[in-house]
Amino acid sequence: MSNYTAPVEDMGFVLKEVVEIEKLCNETGLDSSTVEIIDTVLDAAGKLAKEEIEPINKSGDSEGLKIDDSGKVTTAAGFKEAYRHFVEGGWGSLQFSPEYGGQGVPFVVAASVQEMWHSANMSWGLCPLLTQGAVEAITLNATEDLKQRYLPKLISGEWSGTMNLTEGDAGTDVGSLKTRATQNGEHYLIRGQKIYITWGEHDMSENIIHLVLARLPNAPDGIKGISLFLVPKILVNDDGTLGKPNDLKALSIEHKIGIHACPTCVMSYGEIDGAVGYLVGEENKGIQCMFTMMNNARLTVGLQGVSISERAYQQALSFCNERVQGVAPGFKDIGPIIRHPDVQRMLANMKSITQGSRVLTYAACAEVDYSLSKLPLENLEKHERRLGLLTPIVKGWCTETAQEVASLSLQCHGGMGYVEETGIAQILRDARILPIYEGTNGIQAMDLVGRKIISDGGLGARELISEMKECTKNPAIAELVSVSQLKRFSKSIDDLDSTITIILNHSDNKELVGKIAFDTLMMAGTITASWQMLLSLDRASNAVNNHKSSAEFLKEKADTVKHFIDFILPRYLSSFTTISASAE
Template structure:
């Protein structure tokens, strides 16, 4: 059976020693996030994930969700009680505004907690995670009346939330959307249409489900300019906040899918359902992207989370499984064979995954801090810089962390040989569950196109230039430090590759857009490698500082970080050279064959 241990110590190292969150104590919520509070929150989230959610993971996968003839959905055994504990612990609203019942702590705390929940039980974690995305959209775009009606109950977890975008004929291209909204005399709307792939669209965990639905108002312009966002609850709330009549919407069927069996993925039918406009007419995508950006960062966390739990189980197995002898001679002569951890290729696999996990966690945290600065700072320039950072890094985090998270789950499964292919050890479930993260909330090819086509040139390349300047500045600052050379020199070289690729796009993609499309995935992953490597330079510097100061019993952990960072620089980061070669090859051979030749 698989196991999981929340990486609480690693998270605290990032918070305290790498990003020095105490410097933000002047911002709302950060003053409340004292080291003691942070340690308590992370420790409790870790215990809940390890002791409650992880044991339910295999149960959820085996049982799945069940739909009754009346459209109601039952979640797997144990899920209702676990969700009750989520509600009682206030986990959904730890970063939500206190005025609506939240705890007001920084968003970075939510992202760390969500990583723990997802590693332990990704299917379960999607229920509160989707609710948090819907809460963000309501905070940003809801009227005072809508906020008062929905936010307190959603933040408390009494009600949950969803997002309804995809239709049978349209996924990424929302301009093809057909779901119709007809305005009523009282200002409400009637929604008619079908949505598919709606995670947590129906379940038995909460008294009400608040659906955020994209639809086209009668007479609205065609394409994306005519899309609006609506609030359509499962039960219509009464003026006193109690539940009223059942709305004309429901789960038509449950999707049978490869993984995340414990989450109810629904076909949702809207048959003249009562709904209310959220935000402005025909500006639904603007409002929805508030939730999408939250969701994409959360999906990136899922990629990291699955990589982490898969790594932990692979590392434990490699230290126990006896197979062959070390190339340099037997290490455990009293045993019939050595544990496979002695073999270089096993270590290559484990170090590849581990070096990614630690840097990915730092990258998520760096971006979550930017989210907090954007929302909480009263410095306009700081807010703009933070917003630029989030816009640039969101597609990278979503695309790279989920692509690599799945690849890492597969590599971790390989450590078990044939045992990884059977159910007993749980590795095949990690692979199946990790696969969806590459697809939903915008498939990764779309993330790459968004990065190259929209985010790079946005505002004259302001966000990109800020990223280049920060990385270059850190490399220059540390270049005279001999201990930092194994880290900053490879980063400087890889950053040069990224800058060359950017300039190549500028010279070759404007006249031939296919060149941008052909190189976009390589560019996104190159960007991701540089960003992850930059995180390693920050972590290496912090680890060295901690060792110089005595490390307080953390010497082994800090030295392990320095070795892991060196591995990333030597064995992972050089991929940027190959990516640059592929990008500058252009699109000619890729686009030459006529369609009928495929």
């Protein structure tokens, strides 16, 4: 059962009116012609997602993957063809530097396109996601020679990339990894095993570029002694052509709850002579280099939460319009279940959470563009603080709420949702990985309170709170929502401010801070998304006044935003009560 159609109207609205892409391009020096082609880009990406990537989603889940004795992995039918069309369309190169073959499009625009890939087929979409991270790490840390040799093919998508951190005894505690690297002339020889390597081996691209964390001889213990290495599946000659295979292979692929068509590999490096690798960045600075890859990857995982929510909502909406069952209040005849108040409640929750997570995620992705620009230092530092603050919130809140939306979608299907043929079970299974990988949401919560709130004395958090308070003083917003709704939002801001004070006052009590971190993250996510939803309503009103949007769109947006403020925002009170009680 397939019902996904890219929500290009809402995506375009958020990009143009809420993110203010024209202003972003002007302030960051990015290509302003992006503004003129956004609709074209979204329509074309939506077509690829709907016609080629989505149709192989369910079949890929059923068929899965094959691995032979040599470690060769064969993907599900249609995956290679869809990937080839993705490469031919230049979709992998959108946000990257034209110096290496990219198109220089803002990251936030590229993120909107990626939302479609993950809604259509999350297993498939993970391949370009990991490649994006590899490009970012190489761009920011590698030598010019490595950039010239590897970036053009990675950016085009002809080659794909991976991230190799985890080992059997080194998960969250990355510092205990055992993979070793020894220098051998101008390169290094890598020996060890990695697990949970997403798209670690496959047949969609002609080469796979692995970024591998390993320890040099005599390196300091823990994370201070880890280095990062670029390890190609096939060695690259000086003239850019492919040479002989490197000494690495996939030993096995994991049998997972979901994302069945995505090869999650156990990788072996250097079983024979040692896998040839090249140092990226400085020796023993591998964690810092890898985090340039992971931070944006965490945003993109939050984006996957948006994607899953959108897909789940669309499928539930379609089913509820078609499924005939019972006589709803106010009706005399049997009709579709969408007439029933409780079904309407579930659909309204799903829709408002999805749109709230989208506008929150896009706002964070825009901060990537600002933080990479050449703005004056004071402005740049503020954007960097905002990006740092929003990254764990987006990753955590959007993936937690995606679990709810996927579960509600199954609930809307009733018993039919619990059987595989309707397809919602796959969405629920696929969604469950999101709070786990790229740093569990518990780690995101600790990052938020420790590295982002306590470390700067609450500066970044209070800058955000100050902007939220300005929103409550906007007379246009006051006209669009009720007095009680605006009062409810204003009270939530005060309570978030109080939470920041509690954290700062107890910053030395690591046990307490650790226990309230997750509630802080969820509270911050709900309130920040509410703020972005109110901004969306204001911008939708402006768009109608300027003949950029329809009155129908404004009414629909108003209904969705008001539902969020009435039914989703009050959830923060549970977290705030827990935080306050813990502090007492």
